[in-house]
Amino acid sequence: MxxxxxxxxxxxxxxxxxxxxxxxxxxxxxxxxxxxxxxxxxxxxxxxxxxxxxxxxxxxxxxxxxxxxxxxxxxxxxxxxxxxxxxxxxxxxxxxxxxxxxxxxxxxxxxxxxxxxxxxxxxxxxxxxxxxxxxxxxxxxxxxxxxxxxxxxxxxxxxxxxxxxxxxxxxxxxxxxxxYLHAVFPGGVFNEKFLQYWSSLGKELDQTSGKAVLEMKPYNPTFARIARLAVKSVKPVKSQDKNKSLKDVAKIHKKNNYPIDYFEIVNYRDDEIDNEGTTxxxxxxxxxxxxxxxxxxxxxxxxxxxxxxxxxxxxxxxxxxxxxxxxxxxxxxxxxxxxxxxxxxxxxxxxxxxxxxxxxxxxxxxxxxxxxxxxxxxxxxxxxxxxxxxxxNSWPPPTQEMIKWYLNEDYQLSKNKPKKKSGSDQYIINFESTTGIRNRWYTLLSLPVKYNNRDIEDKKLLVYTSEPLKKSIEITGHPIINFYLRSTHEDGLIQVHFEFIDENEEIHWITDGQLRLIHRKISSESPPYNMITPFHSFKSDDILPIKKDEVAKIRFALYPTSILLKEGYKMRIAIGGADKDSFARYPEEGTPKITLEHNEKYDSHLEIPIIK
The missing domain is CATH 3.40.50.1820 (Alpha/Beta hydrolase fold, catalytic domain)
Structure with missing residues (x-):
């Protein structure tokens, strides 16, 4: 410390x-x-x-x-x-x-x-x-x-x-x-709800009328009602015929395109967004x-x-x-x-x-x-x-050390590597699971960040919890997921929440990350920029559907954090395959059942960036 x-x-x-x-x-x-x-x-x-x-x-x-x-x-x-x-x-x-x-x-x-x-x-x-x-x-x-x-x-x-x-x-x-990764397809997963709201808000704003604020009603109803009373329009340019100029630009803006319009044509990093080859x-x-x-x-x-x-x-x-x-x-x-x-x-x-x-x-x-x-x-x-x-002056911090914490039987998260030849847990994807509408994505819509009801949501997920920490630890950096799993479906989504449980047994959310399973291939190509986490290309040529009875290795980074967990706190990872208020559904039809391996051969684990 x-x-x-x-x-x-x-x-x-x-x-x-x-x-x-x-x-x-x-x-x-x-x-x-x-x-x-x-x-x-x-x-x-x-x-x-x-x-x-x-x-x-x-x-x-x-x-x-x-x-x-x-x-x-x-x-x-x-x-x-x-x-x-x-x-x-x-x-x-x-x-x-x-x-x-x-x-x-x-x-x-x-x-x-x-x-x-x-x-x-x-x-x-x-x-x-x-x-x-x-x-x-x-x-x-x-x-x-x-x-x-x-x-x-x-x-x-x-x-x-x-x-x-x-x-x-x-x-x-x-x-x-x-x-692609920071807004539209984080982890290769379509950020559907944010882009729907952002696009509908933008479309109405471009029509210049104050009624655009009503597009905020689904996620910020009080503000939308008050703002509608107050706001008449975008401010016109005073040197012009104010009413005519706003009507003119609104008509022209009807030709605009919006991010949600591209979901039908864009899935992969190399998909084109126009007829000129732009990606x-x-x-x-x-x-x-x-x-x-x-x-x-x-x-x-x-x-x-x-x-x-x-x-x-x-x-x-x-x-x-x-x-x-x-x-x-x-x-x-x-x-x-x-x-x-x-x-x-x-x-x-x-x-x-x-x-x-x-x-x-x-x-x-x-x-x-x-x-x-x-x-x-x-x-x-x-x-x-x-x-x-x-x-x-450099990243990661020079005293960072990646420490492995393993998934074990009885839903334990432990530093002890599994020794048994067999061991796994099954989980049927719950498409009702959610992080709500005050999560890291909705704050882009000028909302506060508040992860409520983690005790309720964790019951919908596959969770692994550590024993109380014997000493305080600082975690700074990107936690890295290393899972071995089977799935009944070729495609899907893995979302991992990293949490802690305090001395009062209250669950607190720290960070998360997600990966669409067909993007699990670790690319051997040179990344488009210097990366410090596992590199997935998210290109169409690198998609890798899961085969029947295949044990697929899933390796990806959670979003970075810096947090001090005190002695006596417990760490937890909660694993799901959906976030209904944020992401598109994968697969579109059917309900996958995954089998998460944790044994001597397939030692699923989380690498935690500890500051020494």
């Missing part, structure tokens, strides 16, 4: 002397269209500090969203709710001397154009046109910063691939990095590695252990990109507002709070402008339970 001093390990510098007194108070707003190279008009709101001197020039922060750059509220809500998408972000950035340009990406909000799929080449090139426009404004000092969370984080990161000389730094928060791999961030590294733009990246796959994305970016990087992996939800930890309520506020988080980002931008960014990469991660930050 570590006992670091807070000062060298604590990542945040929001108390820096330079941030004590903001230079400005308040901001002005201007709405306009910026015309792209092909004539498409992009809606933009420009926020500048109030009382900016006539000849004063300041740096600019560019944000590119598909969720409306700003809102038009109904009376009386417009009298007391500010219209920017994120008013606190705009306020903090402007009082510290930055202009903010927040735009609706091509084919969304009040912008013209269409979208064949998210993050198209045209959408990326729009960023160049926007930056060129910014640096030619009278108030611009020629320096541009990039900022974004989630979708906006992706647009910020992809914009670095343009290698535009005006870009001096990028803050990239909670975004996917490998779109999900082609639009993923890692495919731009050479250009992003060439830019040498400093990055400040954030992820969280239980926020979808953003911790994994943060780690992969850290080990694959040579850019100067400060990386953070926290115990927060997707919006950085609340904790996402088994040791805290989902309502507990994130620490530090939003204002201090934003001041921290200002400090990074200022350091970029002053060329004070360290070329050495550093990653800070938060250990849940210990409630401490750790600082490392």
């Amino acid at each position: 570590h006992n670091f001093d807070k000062k060298p390990e604590y990542p945040f510098e929001y108390n820096d002397e330079s941030l004590k007194t903001p230079k400005y108070n308040g901001y002005t707003t201007q709405s306009l269209y910026v015309t792209m190279r092909d004539g498409i008009k992009i809606a933009a709101d420009i926020y500048k500090p109030k009382r900016l001197e006539t000849n004063e020039k300041i740096p600019t922060i560019l944000v590119q969203t598909r969720y409306w750059r700003a809102y038009k509220f109904r009376i009386p809500f417009r009298w007391f709710i500010k219209e920017p998408r994120k008013p606190k972000v705009v306020k903090i950035f402007t009082i510290y001397g930055f202009a903010v340009v927040w735009v609706d990406t091509r084919g969304t909000g009040a912008s013209y154009g269409t979208r064949p799929y998210p993050f198209s080449e045209k959408e990326i090139k729009d960023a160049k046109d926007l930056i060129d426009w910014i640096i030619n404004q009278s108030w611009s000092d020629g320096n541009v910063m990039l900022y974004g969370n989630s979708y906006e984080g992706v647009t910020a990161e992809l914009t670095t691939s343009l290698c535009h000389p005006a870009i001096k730094g990028a803050i990239i928060k909670h975004d996917p990095w490998d779109f 999900i791999e082609d639009i993923s961030i890692y495919s731009k590695k050479n250009l992003i590294e060439k830019s040498h733009i400093p990055m400040y990246t954030w992820g969280s252990w239980q926020d979808s796959t953003t911790a994994n994305a943060t780690i992969l970016r850290f080990i694959n990109f040579s850019n100067p990087q400060k990386a953070i992996i926290s115990d927060w939800c997707h919006r950085d507002q609340n904790r996402a930890s088994p040791f805290h309520s989902h309502k507990a506020p994130a620490e530090p709070g939003k204002k201090d988080q934003l001041k921290e980002l200002v400090k990074f931008y200022n350091d970029c402008l002053k060329d004070k960014i360290d070329s050495e990469k550093v990653l800070y991660y938060y250990t849940m339970g210990e409630e401490k930050w750790k600082k490392i």
